[in-house]
Amino acid sequence: MATSSNYTSLVARAPTPIALPLRIFGQDVSYISQIAIGASGKKFNVLADSGSAEFWVLSEESEQLGSHNGIGPKSSSTFHVDDENDKWGTEYEDEATVTGFIADDKLTIGGVSLDAMPFGVAETITGVLVQAFEDGIMGFAPSVHAVTNSPTPIEAFAEKSLIPARISGWRLSRLADGGRGGEVMLGGTNAAKFDASTLIEVANVDTTDHFWQVGVSTVKIDDQTVVPTALKATMDTGASDIRANPAVVEALLAKIPGEEEEEGGDFVLPCDTQSKLAFTIGGKEWNVDPRDLALDAGLDDNMCLSHISGDPDLAEDEIVLGATFLKNVYLSLNLDTNKIGLAEPK
Structure with missing residues (x-):
């Protein structure tokens, strides 16, 4: 049959x-x-x-x-x-x-x-x-x-x-x-969002299993080394600014022309500052767009709030890199290898 x-x-x-x-x-x-x-x-x-x-x-x-x-x-x-x-x-x-x-x-x-x-x-x-x-x-x-x-x-x-x-x-x-193109990809990275030729991967240096941290060897303002000692930098997409110990912040901002300290302890910068902030991570300098350093809060005399702020709870070898820095890179966080990737964004 x-x-x-x-x-x-x-x-x-x-x-x-x-x-x-x-x-x-x-x-x-x-x-x-x-x-x-x-x-x-x-x-x-x-x-x-x-x-x-x-x-x-x-x-x-x-x-x-x-x-x-x-x-x-x-x-x-x-x-x-x-x-x-x-x-x-x-x-x-x-x-x-x-x-x-x-x-x-x-x-x-x-x-x-x-x-x-x-x-x-x-x-x-x-x-x-x-x-x-x-x-x-x-x-x-x-x-x-x-x-x-x-x-x-x-x-x-x-x-x-x-x-x-x-x-x-x-x-x-x-x-x-324009505010478009922001994305978090779960499960991998989006090759259309970064220049693969610039990609570096570094070990997560956090020893507490709490954070994503990279080693920063130098910090520069307008090509001048301001922080010559190594820092541990937390990559924090939930933070809007860059935060560091007040002593580190004062050293950084002192190199930006027109910087002033307000009575309440906040710092202000010229809204049109052209100062270039750079962090050396993984042997490469990563630059922050000058537009990201100042927040327009409606102040007088073309002054804006600094997007670099002091946090006394941070040790002098600690810094938090929030959106002010992260807008200038493509970031990958790999729990499988405990590594952090940075690349130039597209």
Whole structure:
């Protein structure tokens, strides 16, 4: 007896990186991505933050919800809490705090979904978070010390083979250039966003497993070496400026013509400064566009707030490189190799 059969070949589709657009809020102050949480795919605007490992959004029951989106059982039938009395909270470097509890729910990023993703549900927020645009924060730092005791979204997606690797690639756009093209890629890097011939990779020098840090051998202003000793620089997409110990900041700003210190301790610069700031990382000088050094805050006499600020909590060998620096590079963070990549952006 003759038979005929139709055979269907099922080939597992290899995971591909997820390109997530980054939207600018304010004058290059925050870089926001949109994700979805819950069975109905409720949208949340979250700060994409390489400087922390916490992932949280506001509770739908928070008294501080205002115009923000919140999550909870009213919003999602798949929202799950083991014990709402098991409190969670975290504090950021700027002393802003978040308190609430831990839940899990379906998380969707760029159309790719993961069930039962743990995250913090914020009932109370303080500090700069109260006036912030975002509904929460999505961290990209190593999760070893995350207060939620859970993987970050990029780690969780890689663990479930939803993306090919625990790598994130960052292109921060600039409002002065139209504000378009900002992106964080989960699972790889976007070759269309950087000049591959300029790419360097350096080891993460952080010994605490908290941050992404590189070694900076020199810092220059207008080709003059201002900081000749080595620094540890934290790559922080959640920070808008460059922060360092006040002694380091004073040494840097003293080399910028027209710099002044205000009564409250803030520094101001001419809005049209042409001074060139450069950091030597991995044997290569990385320049900061002069437009990124000054923030127009409506001051008189063509003066702007300095985007280089002092932080007494930082040691003299520490510096935080936020958007002021990161707009000038393509950044890759590789959890699999514990390496950081920098390249000239396109």
